[in-house]
Amino acid sequence: MSSSDRIELSIDPGTWNPMDQDMVSMDPIEFHSEEESESYKNRMDSYQRKTGLTEAVQTGTGQLNGIPVAIGIMDFQFMGGSMGSVVGEKITRLVEHAGNQLLPLILVCASGGARMQEGSLSLMQMAKISFALYEYQKNKRLFYVSILTSPTTGGVTASFGMLGDIIIAEPDAYIAFAGKRVIEQMLNTTIPEGSQVVEYLFQKGLFDSIVPRNPLKGSADFCQ
Numbered sequence: 001m002s003s004s005d006r007i008e009l010s011i012d013p014g015t016w017n018p019m020d021q022d023m024v025s026m027d028p029i030e031f032h033s034e035e036e037s038e039s040y041k042n043r044m045d046s047y048q049r050k051t052g053l054t055e056a057v058q059t060g061t062g063q064l065n066g067i068p069v070a071i072g073i074m075d076f077q078f079m080g081g082s083m084g085s086v087v088g089e090k091i092t093r094l095v096e097h098a099g100n101q102l103l104p105l106i107l108v109c110a111s112g113g114a115r116m117q118e119g120s121l122s123l124m125q126m127a128k129i130s131f132a133l134y135e136y137q138k139n140k141r142l143f144y145v146s147i148l149t150s151p152t153t154g155g156v157t158a159s160f161g162m163l164g165d166i167i168i169a170e171p172d173a174y175i176a177f178a179g180k181r182v183i184e185q186m187l188n189t190t191i192p193e194g195s196q197v198v199e200y201l202f203q204k205g206l207f208d209s210i211v212p213r214n215p216l217k218g219s220a221d222f223c224q
Contacts, residue, residue, distance in 0.1 A: 001149070001213065002051070003058045003075035006108060010217055011062035011071070018060040020093055024048075025055070025086045031117040040117040047078050055086045056111070059094040061103065064217065070098035073108040076151070080112035083155055087115075088125025091160065095132040098142065105136065105144045109161045113154015126159035133163050147216070148198070148207070150174045162206075168216070169198040169207045 001009075007016055024044070031040040038046070048054060056078040061070050072094045074081045091107065098105040114122040136142050146164030150173035157177050161167075169175060176196040183191055194200050202210055 002077055003053070003073040003108075006073050006213075007058065007062075007071075009213065010064060010073075012064065012066065015063040016060055017062060018058060019097065020059060020090045021054060023055065023086050023090060025084050025118070027117075028085060028121055029117075029119045031119070043079070043117075051075065051078050053078050055090065056081045056083070057087045057090050059090045061097075061101075064106075068103055069106055070094055070101070070103045071106040071108070074110045074156070076110040076112070079115065081110045081156075082112050082115035083122055083125055084115035084118040085121045085125060088122070088128055091125075091129050092132045095129065095136050099132075099136045099140045102140075102142065104142065106147065107144070107160060107164075108147045108149060109152040109156050110149045111152055111154065111156040111161075113156060123155060126155045129160045130163060133160060137163075137165065148173055148175055149213075151176070153177065153179065166209070167207045168209050168211050169202070171198060171210055171212055173198045175201055175206070 027040050053075060057072055057074045059072040061068065063069070064071075072091050074087075095105060097103075114125070116122070133144060137144055144164050146161055146167045148161055148167065148169040150170060152161050152173065153176045157175060174196055175198055178186075180191045180196060198207065198210055201207065
């Protein structure tokens with residue numbers, strides 16, 4: 001599901017106010033790989049044309065069943081929802097805005113993890129967002145809901161995806177840090193089938209609830 005479709009599904013008509021729409025990555029480490037035929041900048045341009053987005057997350061404010069909220073929605077169709085420096089900065093600014101305006105915060109996760117084309121700068125976003133959430137939740141005592149969609153993996157799972165006061169997952173979603181094949185190669189062991197699917201992880205206490213996307217908006221009373 002695209003981020004624009006999810007905004008249309010979740011946010012009351014006429015209330016969506018986007019933030020930081022013009023923020024784009026500038027290839028900060030001048031990434032080059034002999035295995036890739038096109039440059040990072042050209043890939044970004046291609047995804048921008050294909051999706052109509054500037055980056056892999058849309059952030060803004062709106063109303064959900066009449067409740068003012070700040071919301072960020074990742075888009076897997078844009079480079080696998082990978083988290084680079086711009087994605088991290090947009091989410092951090094959203095968290096800070098929500099704190100300043102005393103708004104409940106919702107982050108909808110869909111990501112393959114940190115963006116390798118930005119190296120350690122992409123990994124730094126995990127700490128930056130986590131610290132902003134600490135200020136928002138601990139010091140300002142405001143309410144953050146994390147919604148995990150398929151797939152949510154890597155650095156997103158290892159940071160803000162799992163920091164919600166309430167963590168909601170969609171049915172059948174694939175949630176992991178590292179993929180099954182990577183784990184098996186690293187540990188030389190076999191991972192049971194289905195062990196990285198929401199229903200199995202829910203039984204282990206990883207989430208608070210599994211909610212299909214259509215009735216999710218009707219469950220928004222938690223934001224009041």
